[in-house]
Amino acid sequence: MWRYYLAATAIVLGLALFFIAFPLRMPAPRVVTGTPSPGPRATLPIYPHPTGGALRGEAPWAFDALPSCFTPRWEWQPGSDRIEERVTGAAVAARGRGRAGAAIAVDAWTGQPLTRAQSGVPADAHAVAPLPRGTVLHSGDCTVTVATREVRIARGDDRLTVTGARLYVLTGSAGRLLVAAHDGPGIAEVGGYLLTPRV
Secondary structure (H helix, E strand, O other): OHHHHHHHHHHHHHHHHHHHHOOOOOOOOOOOOOOOOOOOOOOOOOOOOOOOOOOEEEOOOHHHHOOOOEEEEEEEOOOOOEEEEEEOOOEEEEEEEOOOOOEEEEEOOOOOEOOOOOOOOOOOOOOOOOOOOOOEEEEOOEEEEEEOOEEEEEEOOEEEEEEOEEEEEEEEOOEEEEEEEEOOOOOOEEEEEEEOOOO
16 A cells, blocks of 8 residues: 555656646736827728628728728727717717726817816817718718618618717818717727718
8 A cells, every 4th residue: 555655645746846847837918018199090991892792781890991981080999888978079078888987088180188187078068969860971982871870871882880870070170070989789989080072
């Protein structure tokens, strides 16, 4: 019997020495730091299509993926399913609902965060109402139609839908700015896009 105890002890000590000599190391996480800079994001156009067919269906990414219609200026994603926004002529205040309770106040035209002294959107500032159902906008070669709880974007044979969307249009010296906010499972966002003049 003592031989079994001796063999078991030798195995345990051997394994202990092996793991001391060659410890298991978890891979170190790669952390990259930097300063975010607002501005147009690089997007890939979705047209022409490799299959040659028209795009149809739900597309929460449509405003970013149609550079001939919308020029992205900024966007914010709270990481939640729902977003609540308040838009004035100069600022956008947004708050995420659901799992994340993040909030932000940005300059509507540049996307630059407003300082605490600017305190976001003043309570007495006139809020811009979302575009009502039935509104039709033209931007570049796209036609945007506001429907109940969704926005429909048509370009040629393409028919895209952004569900849970609300649109606001601001006019300034840089042109017309479309502020689009939409809800979705884990992909709620609000962003600013310059409307392209129709040719």
